[in-house]
Amino acid sequence: MSVNASTIAEFSAPGNLNELTPANRSTWSREFISKWMNDEIEGNQQGRTPLSQFFNGTVTAYEVGQAGVNIVWNGFPNRIAIRFGNNDERRWKAADSSRDVQDEYLEWSLIRDNENKIISVTFTCEGPEYWQFLGSDQRDTLVSNIYQLNSPLLDGVDKRQFFSVDPKDPNNEKKWIYNPNNKFNSSTTTGTITHLVQDANTLGAEIDIAAQATVLRKSRSTGKPVTESDQLIRCSRYGDPDRNSDPRIGFKINQLALTGASVSIADPVGLYMHEFDTSNFKLDPTGDGESLQDIPEGTFTFQRGDIHKQQGLRLKIQIPAGIKNEEGRQLTVSDIFDTKEEKHIAFGAQFADYITMGVHGVAITGGRPAPAEPCLRPAAVAASAAFEDVVPELRQKIKDQASPFKRI
Known part of the structure; x- marks a missing residue:
């Protein structure tokens, strides 16, 4: 390991945005990014196994200033x-x-x-997920951002339209739940x-793909290594093989893992x-x-x-x-x-x-690759939860909404 290796104190907000309070910066790092990574490493999701070549930079020391690898699509x-x-x-x-x-x-x-x-x-x-976090822990920032970023189109719009509101107590903002699928988003x-x-467009999905791609794979029938991007994503059953992004992320991460490197996503994760x-x-x-x-x-x-x-x-x-x-x-x-x-x-x-588009990978080099594991069977992995599952009643809410589109 490099003499310059160190852990990072905490994960930053996406893009190093400077809008979270100090307490919420710690919460975002600990309860979101770090937790997702630890869950991957420990194999906590159904059908997953513990990972030996994926790391959490707040736990494992690495060369923080390294060039790393850009993964683009x-x-x-x-x-x-x-x-x-x-x-x-x-x-x-x-x-x-x-x-x-x-x-x-x-x-x-x-x-x-x-x-x-x-x-x-x-x-x-x-x-x-980041915006849902703002909605639950830093609501004033959420509302201010929505108005500012979408001005003048949302000027005069009642902020309750960004939330699911209790019809029995509509003025009690403590009961409001941010609706990520509100009609203006x-x-x-x-x-x-x-x-x-x-x-499928979530930070959790990004971390899952990067983590699971560190698992080396081999054909269940022939025992031969599986390294081609399309075959690999189908073998490991992460992401969608027809997208530009998922196969590319998985392939590039897997190529690093083949060298024996331990891999993660650079801070700020986004x-x-x-x-x-x-x-x-x-x-x-x-x-x-x-x-x-x-x-x-x-x-x-x-x-x-x-x-x-x-x-x-x-x-x-x-x-x-x-x-x-x-x-x-x-x-x-x-x-x-x-x-x-x-x-x-x-x-x-x-x-x-x-x-x-892109993500940035970082690595700890010099290790030995773990033994390749057979391709997963079709039913081995439970379907990943979409972010709407955080508030189940919001699922499908927008599907039947009329568009608020109006010409200017």
Whole structure:
């Protein structure tokens, strides 16, 4: 072990956000990130076994300042890409249709004007568990963040609409339970979004995939090693093999484990936008694709997280007020032209093609790999609990809600 190895005092909030109280920082680290990791290490979930090559950085010393390994994937939903192939318009439209299909740990919502032009589109990759924690332990911060991040669209909205309220005692805020699937955080057409809500898009899922991928596998029938990404995810039964993210995370972690390294997720544990490639975008004030201009400063804004550290959490895209064409019309996101595709922006999903998602792995090298274990049988692992299980009555709540979408 390196002489520079040490444990970390506690896990930070995602993106090193500086909004938790000291007590809540400790609670987040101890009762969420650290607990999830310890549960994986101890094999506490049904069908799991204890892990020898996954570690918790608050317990096990490691070289904290190491470069580590970036594990990246494209933010556009691969399951949609598989279904619609090379038909860009159909896949973009499908990806914009529902948050349920935005399953690469990246979700978005947009709002249009009366001419169907996109006013703004906002992307998030923040896990729901962190926001549920705010809702239970630091509610004022939760409410303030929701209003601030979604202004002016939520100006004047009663905060109780973000919660499940006891109808028999509606004014007793102590009985309010934060509803992660509230109508302002579940639609693709309101322009409002706070955090991830798709069932598989959770921090717990990220940790589970990384942890279980440290288990070396072999074929149950032939005994040969299983290392190819698609075969590995099916063999270990973590995540979804049709996503961009899960097989990639599992493969990269497993490759480290094959060397004998013990592996973990770097602090701050989170799901991040690592890069947003804007080089193909130009502003087209005339609409002919010929009189192109540079994108105005302030069009692409990372509102949370630090994209320069590959830790972007929230991206808002909107042409700044006052940027008009010669006829005096305020220009919109739909006036952005993609020079690579030679198309104007008509869907938020077009930007997802250019967003690289990622997590950061760290390792303790120099160990010996554990013996490979046979592939799991189909019924060996219980289905992972989605984050809505924290408040069971919220499950499916948004499915039948009418959209609050209104044009501006």
